[in-house]
Each structure stands twice: as C-alpha cells, then as structure tokens.
Amino acid sequence: MSDILLVDDSEPGIRVLTLNRPERLNALNGELVVRLLEVLDDCEAAGPRLRVVVLKGSGRAFCAGADLKWLAEGTLADHAAHGVFHDNLNALCNRLEGLPQVVVGQIHGYALAGGLEVALCCDMLTVSDDAQLGDEHIRRNLIPGGGGSQRLPRKVGLARGLNMLLTGRRLSGPEAVSWGLACQSAPAPELDQVTMNLARGMAGADGHALATMKTIVRRGIELPLADGLWLELYQQQRYRAKSGAMDQGVSDFAAHRS
Template sequence: MSNELVIEDVEPGVRRLTLNRPERRNALDGNLLDALLAALSDARSASPDLKVLVLAGAGPAFCAGADLKWLSSGVLADHGAHIEFQEKLKALTEAIEAAPQVVIGAVHGYALAGGLEVLLACDLIVAAKDAVIGDEHIKRNLLPGGGGSQRLPRRIGLSRGLYCLLTGHRMSGSQAEEWGLACASVEEPELGPTVLAMASSLAERDGRALDAMKSVARHGFELPLSDGLWLELWTQHRYRSRSQAMDAGVADFARGSDRARSLAGASDGAQA
C-alpha cells in the first residue's frame, strides 16, 4: 500500500483513510488514486463489520485537487495517460458512493476542484468553519472529470451549483453548511473529535441497515417518487430476509415501551 494513504481502524467498525501528501496539500496523483481505490475495495470485503469510513487529509488541507505539477510533467501530453487518470478519478468517486459503509468527509483547509469532487461523493460532510471549498476548474479553463459538474448542483441546487461552477466561487465551511453541502461545520480543533463521535455513533447500528439505507436513498433520489417508494419497500423486504436486526430492534422497542408503561402505572398508583 502506498505511503500516500494512511489507513487506521480508529474505533470498532470505523476506519479512517487519510490522504498523506501534506507537502502537496494532498493533491491527487496516480499513486494516491490507486491507493484509495485499493482501500475502498478492501473495505467492501470487510462489510458489514466495518460500518463507517472517514476520509480526511493530513497537514494543512483536505485535498487541493489534482496534482497539476505531476500532470504537467508528462501526463497531460500523453492523451492516453490523461484519460486513464480521469477515469480513475471517476471510478474513485463512484466507489465512494457505492461503498457499503457510510463515508464521512472531514474537510479542513482546502477542498478544491478534484478535492471537491472526492468530497461530493461522500455521504456526509463535516467541515471546519474556515475551510475553503470550491470548484476552480473554470479558472484554468478546465472542465471537471470526477463528477463535479453533476454532483455539485444535485447537492446544493442548480442555481448555486452553476454559480460555483461558472465563477469558481470559494465557499467557507460555514457557507457549505448553510447551503446544504455540509451537514455540520465546527471550529477546526473540534473537527476530528466531532467526526469521530459521529462515526462511533453510526457504528453502533447494524451494518446491513446502514448499507441498505444509504443505497435506497441514493438510488431513489434519481427516480420518480412512485418508483422510489416501491424501491423502499423492496429494499426493506430484502434487508429483513438477510438480517435479524430489524426484528430484534422492533422487539427491543416493544420491551422498552412495556417497561415505560409499567413504570408509568406504578407512578400513577403511588400518586393515588
């Protein structure tokens, strides 16, 4: 495994993948993409015991985008090599979306262009309030290749998405939360603990339930409502046939309700 990616099992059911090219602000090159794709493949085989992946960056940034210095060293001049790089980036974002784990993007510093594209594929995004997030392809007369033009409008709406894509607007972590891109924004020193607490809470759930919930929401989002409702029912039946966790959860709730009613009755009797 490349030393450009640090892989740590930080809590039961939680694995952190840390982009580790701090001297390049974790810019994406071929080796880092290969390492991320391999790590996601390994995580898929570890499901359902591995329930959450945290994607983070070492040093001063989450990911400043594609490594333009590396690309200009010969990759751009080789049409085939450039296409291969773009296809790997596309494959990475699709692998993040398709992962059976919940993937949390923990963003601090910069998340720009290709870095934003990786972030957009995550299920949940938690940002440092002063993070700098944006798609800057247009500023260099480039176009996205990792899904930015498609995912950004879906996450924040067409009007705001076009504004960001056409102007290269940089949003803060606070604005990312305001616009619905991030589910939370916190002061940077709190980013790690906040993400770990969220991941640990998610890891208490049944892994198959998390996978099914993520899958039905993502696939249903692209369907008409009537089709999505049928997909929801089908997913529920399929999940129940593969896991006893649903029955156990219902039974546990029923026991808790019975106990609550019993305690309420005892309290009423004491007052009488």
C-alpha cells in the same frame, strides 16, 4: 504499503483513511488515486462489520485537487496516461458514492476542484469553519473530470451550482452547511472530535441497516416518487430477510415498554 494513504482501524466499526501528501496539499496524482481504489475495494470486502469510512487529509488541507505539477511534468502531454488518470478518478468518485458503508468526509483547509469532486461523493461532510470548498476548474480553463459538473448542482441546486462552477467561488465551512453541501461545521481544533462522534453514533447501528438505508436514498432520489416508495418497501423486506436486527429491534423496544 505506500504511506501516501494512511489506514486506521483502531475504532470498532470505523475505518479512517487519511490522504497523506501534505507537501502537495494532498493533491491527487495517479498513485494516490489507484491506492484509494485498492483500499475502497478492501472496505467493501469487509462487509457489514465495517459501518463507517472517514476520509480526511493530513497537514493543511483535505485535498487541493489534481496535482497540476505532476500532470505538467509529463502526464498531460501523454494522452493515454492522461486518459487513464481521469478514468481512475471517475472510478474513484463512483466507488466512494457506491460504497455500502457510510462515507464521512472531514474537510479542513482546502477542498478544491478534484478535491471537491471527491468530497461530493461522500455521504456527508463535516467541515472546519475556516475551510474553503470550491470548484476552480474554470479559473485554469479546465473542465471537471470527476463528476463535479453533475454532482454539485444536484447537491446545492442549479443556480448555486452554476455560480460555483462558472465563477470558481469558494464557500466557507458555515456557508457549505447553509448551502446543504455539508452537515456540520466546527472550529478547526474541534473537527476531529465532531467527526468521530458522528461516526461512532452510526457505527453502533446494524451494518446491513446502514447499507440498506444508503441504497434506498442514493438510488431512490434519482427515481420518480412512486418508484422510490416501491424501492423502499422492497429493500425493507430484503433487509429483514438478510438480518435479524429489525425483528430484534422491535422486540427490544416492546420489552422495554412493558
């Protein structure tokens, strides 16, 4: 197994994936993107016994974006190879977003350009107070290839999204929370604990329930309200047929009250 991506299954119901190219600020090259895709396939295959996937980075950053040095050394000049890289990056972002498990991105240091695009596909983000999150494609006359131009305005609103995309503006951890990009900010030394506490809280839930809730929200938010409400009822009934946890939860609550 390549050590550019570390996989930790030591916590029940939680898998921690750590980008491990610290010398390049965990910048994305072809090998790392393919490796991530392989591991995400393994996560989906694990089914509901795996509840939460935590994605983080080693060293000084979460991910500084695509590895421009690697691209400049030959991939950029090879149109086919460059196309494969961006196809894989796009597939990675879609894969993260569509994973049945809850994906928590833990952001410290930098999450820039392609690194921000990956972060945007997580279901929720914890960020260090001193983190810097931004889409800096425009500063190098580049255009996003991992969905950033579409997902960022949907996360933070059109005006704020355009502001970040057209100026390269970076957000601090607290700003990312206030803009709705992240759910919690913490001092850097406390970030690991904050993230794992969040993950453990969800890992105690039924895996089918978590996957169903994620599906309802992810799909429903793109639908008209009436269609989203229908989707909720359909998925609720489907979940009840698949798992006994719903009936058990009601029974447990009733027994406690009595």
